[in-house]
Amino acid sequence: MKRSRAFKQRATLIVLLLGATLVALNALAFRVDAGIDLTPNYRHSVSDDVTALFKRFNTPMRVEYYVSASLPPAFAGLEREVVRRLSAIADGAGADAFAFEPSRDVVRLDDSAKTIETLKSLKIPPVALPSGAETVYFYSALKITHAAAREPVVIPRILSAASMQYDLISKALRLSMLKVQPATPDDTFRGLRSGVRFVYVYGDMNGDEMPSAKIHVRDGVWAELERIQQLNPAYISVSKELAGKSRFTPRLKRVQDITSGESGSAPESIIYFSSVVAIGQFGEESSFDQIKNTEGLATLLAGGAWALGAAREKVGFFTPSQRPELSEPEQKVLYSPRYGNSMPEDRATSISLALDYITTGVMIDFDHTIPQGLGVLVLVRPGALNPRQLYEIRAFLARGGHVLLIGGEWHTPLIDRYFGINPASTSLADVWLPNQSGPSFTLRAQRMKETMSGLLKDYGVETEAGILLSQRQSVPYRVYGPGQTTPGQLYPDPIRQNGVLGIVPYATPTGHLLTSDVNKLPLRGASPLKLDETRLKTLGLSAQVLFKAPGDAELLRPLHDTGRITLNYRATTMSPLDVLAPKRDNDTGVELVSAPDAIVGVLIEGQFPFDPNEPPPTLPDGRIPYSPGMGSAFTPKPGKLVVISSPDLFEVTDVRGWRQGEPPLVGGSDQLEESSRRRLLANVLDAFIFGEELVRVRGSTTPVPHRLDEWTLDEIRLWCGLVLGLAPAAVLVAGGIVFLRRRKRHVQATI
Amino acid sequence: MISVLRRELLAFFTSAAGYVLMAVFPVAMGLLALFVFPAVLERGASWFHTKELTMRSFFLAFPWVAAAVMPAIAMRSWAEEYRGNTFQLLLTLPAPSWRLVAGKYLASVAVLCLMLLTTGVFPVMIAANGGWEGGPIFGGYLGCLLLGSGYLAIGMFASSLTSNQLGAYMAALLACGTLTALGSFAGLAGSSGALSSMVRFMAAGDHFNLLAAGYLKLETVTFFISMAAFFLMLTALGVEGRRYR
Numbered sequence: 001m002k003r004s005r006a007f008k009q010r011a012t013l014i015v016l017l018l019g020a021t022l023v024a025l026n027a028l029a030f031r032v033d034a035g036i037d038l039t040p041n042y043r044h045s046v047s048d049d050v051t052a053l054f055k056r057f058n059t060p061m062r063v064e065y066y067v068s069a070s071l072p073p074a075f076a077g078l079e080r081e082v083v084r085r086l087s088a089i090a091d092g093a094g095a096d097a098f099a100f101e102p103s104r105d106v107v108r109l110d111d112s113a114k115t116i117e118t119l120k121s122l123k124i125p126p127v128a129l130p131s132g133a134e135t136v137y138f139y140s141a142l143k144i145t146h147a148a149a150r151e152p153v154v155i156p157r158i159l160s161a162a163s164m165q166y167d168l169i170s171k172a173l174r175l176s177m178l179k180v181q182p183a184t185p186d187d188t189f190r191g192l193r194s195g196v197r198f199v200y201v202y203g204d205m206n207g208d209e210m211p212s213a214k215i216h217v218r219d220g221v222w223a224e225l226e227r228i229q230q231l232n233p234a235y236i237s238v239s240k241e242l243a244g245k246s247r248f249t250p251r252l253k254r255v256q257d258i259t260s261g262e263s264g265s266a267p268e269s270i271i272y273f274s275s276v277v278a279i280g281q282f283g284e285e286s287s288f289d290q291i292k293n294t295e296g297l298a299t300l301l302a303g304g305a306w307a308l309g310a311a312r313e314k315v316g317f318f319t320p321s322q323r324p325e326l327s328e329p330e331q332k333v334l335y336s337p338r339y340g341n342s343m344p345e346d347r348a349t350s351i352s353l354a355l356d357y358i359t360t361g362v363m364i365d366f367d368h369t370i371p372q373g374l375g376v377l378v379l380v381r382p383g384a385l386n387p388r389q390l391y392e393i394r395a396f397l398a399r400g401g402h403v404l405l406i407g408g409e410w411h412t413p414l415i416d417r418y419f420g421i422n423p424a425s426t427s428l429a430d431v432w433l434p435n436q437s438g439p440s441f442t443l444r445a446q447r448m449k450e451t452m453s454g455l456l457k458d459y460g461v462e463t464e465a466g467i468l469l470s471q472r473q474s475v476p477y478r479v480y481g482p483g484q485t486t487p488g489q490l491y492p493d494p495i496r497q498n499g500v501l502g503i504v505p506y507a508t509p510t511g512h513l514l515t516s517d518v519n520k521l522p523l524r525g526a527s528p529l530k531l532d533e534t535r536l537k538t539l540g541l542s543a544q545v546l547f548k549a550p551g552d553a554e555l556l557r558p559l560h561d562t563g564r565i566t567l568n569y570r571a572t573t574m575s576p577l578d579v580l581a582p583k584r585d586n587d588t589g590v591e592l593v594s595a596p597d598a599i600v601g602v603l604i605e606g607q608f609p610f611d612p613n614e615p616p617p618t619l620p621d622g623r624i625p626y627s628p629g630m631g632s633a634f635t636p637k638p639g640k641l642v643v644i645s646s647p648d649l650f651e652v653t654d655v656r657g658w659r660q661g662e663p664p665l666v667g668g669s670d671q672l673e674e675s676s677r678r679r680l681l682a683n684v685l686d687a688f689i690f691g692e693e694l695v696r697v698r699g700s701t702t703p704v705p706h707r708l709d710e711w712t713l714d715e716i717r718l719w720c721g722l723v724l725g726l727a728p729a730a731v732l733v734a735g736g737i738v739f740l741r742r743r744k745r746h747v748q749a750t751i
Numbered sequence: 752m753i754s755v756l757r758r759e760l761l762a763f764f765t766s767a768a769g770y771v772l773m774a775v776f777p778v779a780m781g782l783l784a785l786f787v788f789p790a791v792l793e794r795g796a797s798w799f800h801t802k803e804l805t806m807r808s809f810f811l812a813f814p815w816v817a818a819a820v821m822p823a824i825a826m827r828s829w830a831e832e833y834r835g836n837t838f839q840l841l842l843t844l845p846a847p848s849w850r851l852v853a854g855k856y857l858a859s860v861a862v863l864c865l866m867l868l869t870t871g872v873f874p875v876m877i878a879a880n881g882g883w884e885g886g887p888i889f890g891g892y893l894g895c896l897l898l899g900s901g902y903l904a905i906g907m908f909a910s911s912l913t914s915n916q917l918g919a920y921m922a923a924l925l926a927c928g929t930l931t932a933l934g935s936f937a938g939l940a941g942s943s944g945a946l947s948s949m950v951r952f953m954a955a956g957d958h959f960n961l962l963a964a965g966y967l968k969l970e971t972v973t974f975f976i977s978m979a980a981f982f983l984m985l986t987a988l989g990v991e992g993r994r995y996r
Contacts, residue, residue: 004995011988018984022977026952026970035968038886711799719799719876724781727869728774735770742765 376402385451387617393455398610400637405452405644459604460535460543461643531602541606604641610634752846755854756861759828763862773862776820777869783812784873804882809873810891810963814931814956817899822923824862825906826916828855829990833914838993848991852983856907863899867892887965894962897975898955902927904982911989930955 531543612634763769785798788808832838874888909923934954958971
């Protein structure tokens, strides 16, 4: 008994000691937070480039970090992971540029003031939707802003704690934040852009049947909406002003007044924005009754327009004053609103540019020349230029001018007959077909008379069907839905894999958009641009191709990960991915020229050919040109030519001819378009013309490698057989042998 | 210790149940990884449809399978000795209890290693299709080993408490299942506070996931080693305690 008691005491002591030691060890390990990133390219670590980037900032950054009160189980470690990531960045950047206090739920950091302001901890419970069947979750948002950014930029990838978490996070943060009832828009919905859209509008203009009015949009949710807006600026915008409002009533009332021209009763509407669920679930049986009335739609549209208009005020766009490194001539962007043919879009583009740059109208129709000392000439959809104008452009380029040619009409929407939705003008990432087995349909793109294609060809840029299209000559182009072009060869879109996003059916004049040579990736916004390498080489010009940015980055990431292209961050803006790729990269074997469908833009640099003694052509009206040519006054200098062949290149109607006689589909929402255009323009100008520094992102940004083509049935059978059958068979055979031997031994022993 | 280890291995591999268990394990893992988990995660798709060339689903499945299988391996370690009255014989061996425990435990870990080996076709399949990522796969298997070892220790402890194998199995299953599922229910404990931190710390599944993602953290390794050490110590004490009964 005594021994037993002594043992019990000793055992208790040992257990306590061991327990305490282990707890201490674990606490220490937890505190040290040391780890080895085993992934190729150090996926879970902050890249040197990013850290260096933060170090270069001479103004402080602000970090806001939100986590909802009740995270779903899969996100249990999210908060800590976010903190770890931020701490890693902070360590890399140094306290001068970035500071982070990890012990707070929500922090705001402001180095300039040398203070760390701790905000009230944000706890956002799930919000029940009116039906009670769905739950709105707000998971988390990490917003990093910097003065150099055009707008607050979220770096969601920082959140990727682990590969498996990444998928969950991206799905949750980017796509599934709001779980809403499946909804199908009816015809009245076609005015909205696709992608991020108003998913759930519970609107009753009289406010009598508004259970959802009780739902408050909380700050954190709002932050998340902002983040989505940043990812999809073309579709959605939100205003922080709304963050404190529990209802939209006052604003919507105002919007309604503007829209309808009469002041009625204040509508009470709850608007949920989502990039998401609607995308995955459109096409299924559902209803969108709430917005079937035109009033509701008008409110919806106007609400979006208003929200974006308000958001513009808070967005810190680049202005020349924030660009001290640029000399005065470089800041000056010339814009030609009457270049060849007059279009209302030109005016809009001009206004848009004027917001960011010093712009000047150039009327070379009348002046017959491009003034000296100007930085960039922007040509927006320059119809049929006469020989004299082309001559001026050639001379301008040859004397070091920068030309930005936007080859499409900015306002032109694409419509598909399933949803009547318009794509973005800066990114096509969010246009999709919900029914993958549905029939393909026909869009009509029409060519427009133009003369730039000839000049571009001379510079080594081939445009196949021409750089411009118009409504005049209707040419049908077959557009394919996902899986309809070359079944089994489409590249897996990681987002689509999650069942949320589909693939975009965009037309190209060659009609094979979805059969891009690059891994069969259904790149969107494809254009007929091709580079004539021989010609470029002959002229001594270099070329760089441009993909759509930023939304297509998601689709392009698999290519990036497989080393086919290179994604770059904009160093000074940290805007979402600009997707740039060298024309040919010997290191990575990139040969993007072989994938013309993927190219939506090209930058040609170098000394453009021009004979200074070439006499200028006669003016169209037969008058003798006032200038006999450049002669000895001409000083050759390397120039830049950027050609953007956007999806807006196409003037499109659907099979029902919706386009004809209709007002602009995003009627009343000019800001939506403008924001979109402005962003693309500014990005292109800054990156290509002004040569903003690019930061190369580490090779592998996706968490998972993918197989590029579909598994064949034979392969599936083979590998299933091997995985499920090989080892068990081997084990059973081994077991059988052992038993047989034992039995034999047993028999021998018996004998 | 070596002789105990050898004896345990021999006992395992001369029983039909051992082979059946070893044959069932890769099948279960394969089915879960190729069909069940992708279907849950990817809305109805199989692993092949996702086109992901990773072992994500495999490693997601492992903690659950381990929670069921590891107790089965460990359940007989002591309960069988008690039941068959061979325990007293064991005690007569000129070795302290902890050596007996270590021997049995190492034998179980060896079985675990062999079981993991039977799933080797999966990474081969990935490599053959160009998706080899050594880090995450290595991390994942290391995680399997650590998690499995921890669960084996729990199973062994449960086995040391009773002569009823089924009872030991159920107790260990409950404990391992709880540790695996803990991460999923961590939200119930709130997002901050001591309880929440504790719950999240104890979530073996979450620790494992980090390893499976290719991030080898000191904290994770420490956690699993601590878990194994703690339960092995408890087992040793339990066994030692029987000497005094």
